[in-house]
Amino acid sequence: MEVTCEVVGEGSETVAVESDATYGDLIEALDYSLHEATVLVDGTPVPEDALVETDRVRVLRLIKGGRWD
Numbered sequence: 001m002e003v004t005c006e007v008v009g010e011g012s013e014t015v016a017v018e019s020d021a022t023y024g025d026l027i028e029a030l031d032y033s034l035h036e037a038t039v040l041v042d043g044t045p046v047p048e049d050a051l052v053e054t055d056r057v058r059v060l061r062l063i064k065g066g067r068w069d
Helices: 023-029
Strands: 002-007 011-016 037-041 056-061
Touching (some): 023 037
Antiparallel strands (some): 002 011
């Protein structure tokens, strides 16, 4: 299954996942950890253990790199 992921503020990417993939699997396929991003479907956060049931999502990064001075 291919899912188009719009990473808020960073652009879009299409990711191929298994038909039984979870939203957590989708986050990991985008190379993010489950602690630094969440998936939104129709503007609503979805649980990371729920099965992917759509071909278009938004990904919101909760943690971004930066300098700590």
